[in-house]
Amino acid sequence: MNKALHRYLPILALLALIPLWELICYLANVPNYILPRPSVIYDAFINVDKMRWLEHLWATVRVAVLGFLLSIFISLPLAVLMVQSSFLNRTLFPLLVIIQSTPVVAIAPLLIVILGAGEAPRLAITCLITFFPIVVSTTTGMLSTPSELIDLSRSLKGSVFRQIWQIRFPFAIPHIFSGLKVGITLAIIGAVISEFVAAEKGLGYFVQFSTSYFKIPQAFAALLFLSIISLLLFQTIRWIQAIFFAWSLPAEEQK
Amino acid sequence: MKPFVCFNKVSHQYQSNTTHKVQALTDINFHINKHEFVAVVGPSGCGKSTLLKLITGLMSPSEGSVEIFGKTMHEPRNEVGIVFQKPTLLPWLSVLDNVTFPLKHQHGKVASEAKQYAMTLLKLVGLEQFAHQRPAQLSGGMQQRVGIARALILKPEILIMDEPFSALDALSREIMGFELLRIWEEEPKTVLFITHSINEAVLLADKVLVMSPRPGTVVEELPIDLPRPRNNTTLKHEKFAYYADILRDHIFQKHAALNE
Ligand SMILES: Nc1ncnc2c1ncn2[C@@H]1O[C@H](COP(=O)(O)OP(=O)(O)OP(=O)(O)O)[C@@H](O)[C@H]1O
Ligand SMILES: [Mg+2]
Numbered sequence: 001m002n003k004a005l006h007r008y009l010p011i012l013a014l015l016a017l018i019p020l021w022e023l024i025c026y027l028a029n030v031p032n033y034i035l036p037r038p039s040v041i042y043d044a045f046i047n048v049d050k051m052r053w054l055e056h057l058w059a060t061v062r063v064a065v066l067g068f069l070l071s072i073f074i075s076l077p078l079a080v081l082m083v084q085s086s087f088l089n090r091t092l093f094p095l096l097v098i099i100q101s102t103p104v105v106a107i108a109p110l111l112i113v114i115l116g117a118g119e120a121p122r123l124a125i126t127c128l129i130t131f132f133p134i135v136v137s138t139t140t141g142m143l144s145t146p147s148e149l150i151d152l153s154r155s156l157k158g159s160v161f162r163q164i165w166q167i168r169f170p171f172a173i174p175h176i177f178s179g180l181k182v183g184i185t186l187a188i189i190g191a192v193i194s195e196f197v198a199a200e201k202g203l204g205y206f207v208q209f210s211t212s213y214f215k216i217p218q219a220f221a222a223l224l225f226l227s228i229i230s231l232l233l234f235q236t237i238r239w240i241q242a243i244f245f246a247w248s249l250p251a252e253e254q255k
Numbered sequence: 256m257k258p259f260v261c262f263n264k265v266s267h268q269y270q271s272n273t274t275h276k277v278q279a280l281t282d283i284n285f286h287i288n289k290h291e292f293v294a295v296v297g298p299s300g301c302g303k304s305t306l307l308k309l310i311t312g313l314m315s316p317s318e319g320s321v322e323i324f325g326k327t328m329h330e331p332r333n334e335v336g337i338v339f340q341k342p343t344l345l346p347w348l349s350v351l352d353n354v355t356f357p358l359k360h361q362h363g364k365v366a367s368e369a370k371q372y373a374m375t376l377l378k379l380v381g382l383e384q385f386a387h388q389r390p391a392q393l394s395g396g397m398q399q400r401v402g403i404a405r406a407l408i409l410k411p412e413i414l415i416m417d418e419p420f421s422a423l424d425a426l427s428r429e430i431m432g433f434e435l436l437r438i439w440e441e442e443p444k445t446v447l448f449i450t451h452s453i454n455e456a457v458l459l460a461d462k463v464l465v466m467s468p469r470p471g472t473v474v475e476e477l478p479i480d481l482p483r484p485r486n487n488t489t490l491k492h493e494k495f496a497y498y499a500d501i502l503r504d505h506i507f508q509k510h511a512a513l514n515e
Binding site: 086131146147148151152153154155157158165167171172173245247248251 | 301308311312313331333335337339340341343345346347353356357359360361362391
């Protein structure tokens, strides 16, 4: 009982905020275009067709998840290359920093010109925003392998492939998951930014569309959806780590 | 009989950057016979780990030659097993899989006979009931025993240990010393044991090599003539303190000379 309470307390606390929010907005008479009350948001949510919600939701999740997977496929090999060659490490890292520090919002219109109006630029934008933390955490993790184990590998004359696959890569798992956790939340941001720039569906598009028609409560409903998706995707990464890589969690999280 | 391990006029320099060189070892000469237990003591930074890297073939000396079974070492060989200062086990593998890891790393797979042999080794180090646990569930001393079993899996003739017990508390350290002697008597090996502890060296070894501070060289080769099997009573043996004193004198004399 105590344990269950401990577990669900954060959710309960969050839910308790809803009536509080309602009450404050009601008492202070806050206009809907500044901060709509939860009940108003709920009405706006009901007023939009369920299929339309699903369509927008799916579009955003799809771009976020695909872009995220794409960035994993790019980041991991890139990290391996950078660990294997200090030359690549020294040349690629500044480049990555430059890419990362250029505002994605500024590159987005360019990407649409280059890649056309389809899903490709949206995936590219999401990928661009998520891959940096994954590359950095993977390289850091692989480089933090104890030197004794590299000596062991060399004394066994293990191939470079096995040195990476059997030693360095597993050693980086805890770091990689930290990177993935940061990455997945950025993926949602990336998807929304890309929808701001060019899309005809998706929650980001829906927020923009709703605000331009002054349907603020509707925009808020979409925002709530975005937060829920972020939480769920983040939680999924944690579950994957807990199920398949339980050893990589700190001792107090292994329960 | 030919010596098992032989250092001939070995010197080693590290090229730390383009202009600067570090002379780590100069003119090292010694040999180790079959099934001999040799300890190396010396102050920090005198080149003990460098010695280990040369003997394991991870590095080649800048001058001179390191011979094993009369053949010059050019690259690592399976006849040499290494136990590191820290256990450095792989946290995602079970204890058993950690012991068979060298086979997996070398051949990509582990035969079932090898698994059985790994179990025998775990029994030898007293950990057979922990075979399916993860390293994180073991104490530091137990992890180091797994490290010893891992070093033995390829059936090496020569076992190199670089301060294997220095991360342990004093009590576990003493217990592990006796454990090591028991293992060594059951599975006779040629052992090169690097340590900071004079008592540990006298207690375990047939012969102690004393190294001087940088540039490291062997300043004394002291045979330890104490009865075997060695145990708690060895510590009280009349000659124990005598040997320890000789070693201490050698190490601190050099220090005093250096400070003047
Ligand atoms: N890769 C390296 N490049 C340059 N110098 C090195 C390198 N490795 C070791 N040295 C130098 O060589 C000397 C001997 O180092 P080594 O690690 O062999 O000492 P050690 O006796 O094992 O020390 P400790 O007892 O602290 O482990 C030291 O002065 C060290 O600074
Ligand atoms: Mg050392």
